[in-house]
Amino acid sequence: MKLIKTIYDVACGQGPKVTAWIDGRELVFSAREPGAGRGFLRLTPHEAHVTIAFPRGHELFDPKKRAKGAKGSETRISLRDQADLDLYVRRLIESAHAIDA
Numbered sequence: 001m002k003l004i005k006t007i008y009d010v011a012c013g014q015g016p017k018v019t020a021w022i023d024g025r026e027l028v029f030s031a032r033e034p035g036a037g038r039g040f041l042r043l044t045p046h047e048a049h050v051t052i053a054f055p056r057g058h059e060l061f062d063p064k065k066r067a068k069g070a071k072g073s074e075t076r077i078s079l080r081d082q083a084d085l086d087l088y089v090r091r092l093i094e095s096a097h098a099i100d101a
Contacts, residue, residue, distance in 0.1 A: 003050050003082055004043065010090055011041050014097040026053075031101040038074075040100035041093055049080045052089075054096045061095060064088065 004027075011029040012018050020027060021034040023042075030039035038055035054060060057067050057075025066088065067075035077092075079085055 040096040049078050051076050051078050056099050059099055
């Protein structure tokens with residue numbers, strides 16, 4: 001799925017120290033060593049869409065409230081195609097990386 005590759009490229013493009021690893025069904029991206037913490041972005045593939053989760057999403061500035069989740073916890077966004085990975089979502093990923101770094 002091209003969407004997963006695009007998300008991978010965006011997440012890994014946040015800096016030279018970004019690592020990625022598999023944790024169960026999720027692809028985890030972190031600014032630290034593999035396996036250290038929950039990372040800044042977690043990607044879960046589904047049959048017709050991809051869910052990206054921000055473990056510290058409650059700390060992100062999300063004025064459009066596109067990320068869903070309980071107050072003070074992880075937030076998620078479902079993406080169906082590459083058009084859903086717009087500048088707004090890319091900035092959320094960038095902000096999540098800055099928090100994790």
